Amino acid sequence: WQLAEQYGDIFTVWMGHIPAVIFSGFEAVKEVLIDHSEDFSDRVETPFLTTISRGNGVVLSNGHVWKQQRRFCIVTLRKLGVGKKSMEGQIEEESQQLVEVFAREKGQPFxxxxxxxYSISNVTCAMTFGYRFPLEDETFKKLIDALAFIMKIGFHPFHLVYEIFPWLMKHLPGPHKGALHAIEMLVSLVKKEIQKHKEQKSFQEPQDFIDFYLLEIEKRKNDPTSTYDEENLAHDIKDLFVAGTETTSSSLKWAILLLANRPDIQDKTYKEIEDVLCSSSFSYQDLKKLPYTNAVLHEIQRLKYLLLIGVPRQTAKDVKIRGFLIPKGTAIIPNLRSALLDPEHWESPKEFNPKHFLDQDGHFVAREEYLAFGAGARVCLGEQLARMEFFIFMVNLLRAFRFQLPPGVKELNEEPVAAITTPPHPYKVCAVPRCSSS
Structure with missing residues (x-):
């Protein structure tokens, strides 16, 4: 942000010998993500990221592999019910499990x-593996631990040194080795699930992501252009876990923290939910009837954007933008956080203000500046799933509890932890049960 104030909306920083062009502010970010979407659609290829993905999967791949894997993921998520009532049932089940876990705390700080x-990760488990894990399952705990370790290494000094001196870092100990081991462990766990599905031949009547993918491998086995294989399948699922678990779970952590600090906004959100959703059952479509709740959810994800800046990309060809020539293969970082906090486009960018998404009559207003899920060719493919999860979990949690500060605590810390993602610092809160009639 400070560099942008000094050098303008487009500037270059050097990470060792690697130049990266930063785009800052909504207008500049929009030019990259939307106006030049295809030109900036490649994912950046660095030594560490290449070691992680080997060109496989959907998040870090490029070209034909990326296009095939992304298209398959989008189509299959729809088949599995994303955006439909069938997926809502799985999310509802997990949210009720979380309500039960919170209820055991009996309103005490936790x-x-x-x-x-655990709850958000289990939604992904049900979607990809076809079943959820018990919370005490050791394999599940290993999966969660691996995800946590992977997220910590991003923008860590060891990560940055690895990008500059990969030949050296491959031989030195450090957290980068732990992150690489965690990714190997996660991919290995997924491959065991794939093997189970193959042995059961369940893909002949597909029920989950692995089934649909194995069926696609079978259909395309004589197609020389096919990139459908078990290695890409394993990395696709790894990407779904890494991209989906930390982001949505951090949104929920931020939501509880921000609403505990702002009881007036929490109470107003709860009142709208109770007034509009008369029965205990509800659906994602009901969000359209809840303008204030919708505005609050959007404002949480605007103010507390979940990535440090945005996932780096690189130019797919030479690009001329605002008079600058950016050569093919140059690393590009669209600073999405700067777009979501741009003072030119938000009335009070650094304050929690649901009015950013409401008109004078209290109706919800969608904003083009709201880029929490990105935009263009690389827009988050799990956006619809994440929106469904966030809404269903929050409605069930707010109906069951009033979130309050622990005794003696005046305010919870709203500064984020800075890594690849930006979750809140660990905190304790009281989930005080609402009266049973609610």
Missing amino acids: DPALSIT
């Missing part, structure tokens, strides 16, 4: 973080 992560 840290909700791990329980939230």
